[in-house]
Amino acid sequence: MKDLYQWTFNPIGLLERGASRGPVFPLHLWRKAIVGFRPDWNRAVLSDLETFRSRRSLSALTPYLHGGVVHLDQPAHDPRRRQLNPHFHDRALSALHERLSEVVTAGLPREEFDALAWAGPIVRRMLNIAFFDGALPDQLLARFLAPLEKPTPGALRPRPVLFRRMRAAIESAMLSPAPHTLAATLRTLDPATVDYDLAEELRVALAAGYDTTAHTLAWAIWQLGGHPEWQEPSALPLVINEVLRLYPAGWLGSRTAARDTVAAGVPIARGTLVCYSPYLTHRDPELWPDPLSFRPERFTARQAPWTFVPFAAGSRTCLGMHLARLMLTTALTPLCQAGLSALAGNPGIRTSITLRPIGPLWTKVGVTRRGVPTDTSGRCPPAP
């Protein structure tokens, strides 16, 4: 338990100190835990779903992620993903682009704005459009998602009444979903093979996709504002990758070892909480030269396997990866076209379930000023 205090108040500092001792290190929390971050560790932990199980991992601590495909283990996980995957694929999502653009155009910020405060509502509306063509009551959705933005234990507390209302709203929106929405395409799944709760699956997906995407968007706006040379819509895939490298929303993933095993040469006892950390992997100087610098051009080269894992990897890779990239590109394109400059704010890192900027992130849209004196490095300032 000796690490529990620091885990509560400065988990990133705890991880960084552990990483300075070696590529795999123990954490003394309320249960036995071990963290690794090198590619061989990521491969071992993320590709063996039989041994490294989601049940009883950290995501079970929050009702937001406790359910749907997130909490399925083998043998049920893979068939569920096989059903869901085609609906979340690039091609299936392309029909959403126009509607998502309309949402962004209608909500474009003017002059000076706080990128962090802007990103949440715009992602919320895009998710509502992508899943239900906007049929979910926005206020209810905002109330449902708000705890995900709060420091821990915000999203860990059960909220049965709110969750019941959310479920009822999802069920009602699914009755006659607009064409091309995720709700519509998922309803076409063969009822003979879908023996699971689709409303629950959609609720978990909405939660999994919200703060992850909103915080990535906020950081991307900030970095673009400090690097006008990258404000070119065609360069967005590189920029988004670099933002996901520096600020992986899923900063720590976990599994529980279902048996005694060995990963990357390290013995692991059954029941241990086994963690991988995209944050540590992406900032490891042995894997990424000058890791704290914002250099999107690094993504013009092919990355070594298991070194870039913002969406995890293997058969548990983020279900919403393509949707997230679509929302990010759709939101960032008009901002790049208009021109951004980062003004003032606090881009330091705060952790909750996901990584988020401390904020605010004051940004100006419409005029690109070069050489603004603002900290857009990926450096993590000391915890406040």
Ligand code: HEM
């Ligand atoms: C930038 C945005 C996002 C990031 C960085 C991100 C990151 C991740 C990561 C790291 C995981 C693996 C967690 C683990 O098992 O250890 C994951 C899983 C998942 N994500 Fe995302 N995510 C993002 C957006 C989305 C969106 C938009 C959706 C909406 C559909 C979504 C839905 C899910 C689901 C359902 C899973 C569980 C998959 C499974 O266990 O098979 N995510 N995400």
